[in-house]
Amino acid sequence: MKILAVCGMGLGSGLLLRMQAEKALKQLGIQADLEVADIGTARAAAATADLIITSAELAQQLGDVKPRIVTITNFVSLPEMVSKLEAALRDH
Amino acid sequence: MAGPLSDLLPPAAVRIGAAAGDWREAVRIAGDALVASGATRDGYTDEMIRTVESLGPYIVIAPGVALAHARPSPAVLRAGISLVTLATPVPFGHRQNDPVRLVIGLAAPDDEGHVNALATLAEFLSDDDRRDALLRAADPGTVRSLIAAYEEAHDPATS
Numbered sequence: 001m002k003i004l005a006v007c008g009m010g011l012g013s014g015l016l017l018r019m020q021a022e023k024a025l026k027q028l029g030i031q032a033d034l035e036v037a038d039i040g041t042a043r044a045a046a047a048t049a050d051l052i053i054t055s056a057e058l059a060q061q062l063g064d065v066k067p068r069i070v071t072i073t074n075f076v077s078l079p080e081m082v083s084k085l086e087a088a089l090r091d092h
Numbered sequence: 093m094a095g096p097l098s099d100l101l102p103p104a105a106v107r108i109g110a111a112a113g114d115w116r117e118a119v120r121i122a123g124d125a126l127v128a129s130g131a132t133r134d135g136y137t138d139e140m141i142r143t144v145e146s147l148g149p150y151i152v153i154a155p156g157v158a159l160a161h162a163r164p165s166p167a168v169l170r171a172g173i174s175l176v177t178l179a180t181p182v183p184f185g186h187r188q189n190d191p192v193r194l195v196i197g198l199a200a201p202d203d204e205g206h207v208n209a210l211a212t213l214a215e216f217l218s219d220d221d222r223r224d225a226l227l228r229a230a231d232p233g234t235v236r237s238l239i240a241a242y243e244e245a246h247d248p249a250t251s
Contacts, residue, residue: 007150008150009143009147009161011161011198011200011203011206012151012153012159012198012200012210013150013151013153013159015210016153016210016214019210019211020214055150055153056187056188057147057148057149057150057186057187058147058148058150061147061148073155073188073189074153074155074189075154075214076153076154076157076214076215076217076218077154078218
């Protein structure tokens with residue numbers, strides 16, 4: 001299971017996404033490879049991902065990609081990340 | 093050493109009740125605070141603004157909170173964080189998290205030096221009461237005390 005976190009540049013929002021996703025996966029007891037890509041290289045990285053996590057703003061810029069996209073509104077809310085990941089992975 | 097976040101947020105990097113007419117001014121204030129703290133040169137402020145111009149307002153990462161930053165560049169002298177509370181909330185164009193009341197400036201010379209500080213900041217802001225206390229702070233000393241107290245209470249070494 002590979003999860004791709006897509007951010008603007010890799011060191012701000014991307015870090016936050018990855019940290020929250022790691023905590024959420026741990027809480028859910030799910031093992032997954034977590035990769036971070038910035039919007040410029042995300043489409044290529046998406047080719048091998050099962051799921052994408054990003055903000056609604058950047059999701060629009062991704063265009064058509066194969067993996068399901070989970071959009072996060074609040075990057076500092078663990079409950080949001082947990083419930084959205086759980087719902088997405090349950091349907092996977 | 094007080095904690096990773098306190099270490100990157102000196103008094104010169106905190107502005108309280110700043111007046112900003114639009115998002116560019118708000119980001120500029122956060123950038124000026126980074127310059128004042130010695131973390132960046134002026135050019136970085138322009139880079140932070142250009143980031144939003146080209147990628148959109150995705151930097152509004154939580155309701156009312158913007159994380160202004162740009163890629164590592166020669167304009168970054170060292171890792172640093174600035175914190176600006178706005179007198180009047182400012183829209184950045186984010187559909188869900190507008191308007192912004194707190195602008196955090198982030199300067200990173202590489203992928204790593206700021207990770208602990210950012211993680212601590214995210215934890216700190218994840219609690220609405222803590223975030224509101226920060227927004228109500230009347231001066232930089234109060235902001236830094238709130239953060240220092242939080243870091244002391246959540247020191248991984250002692251908890």
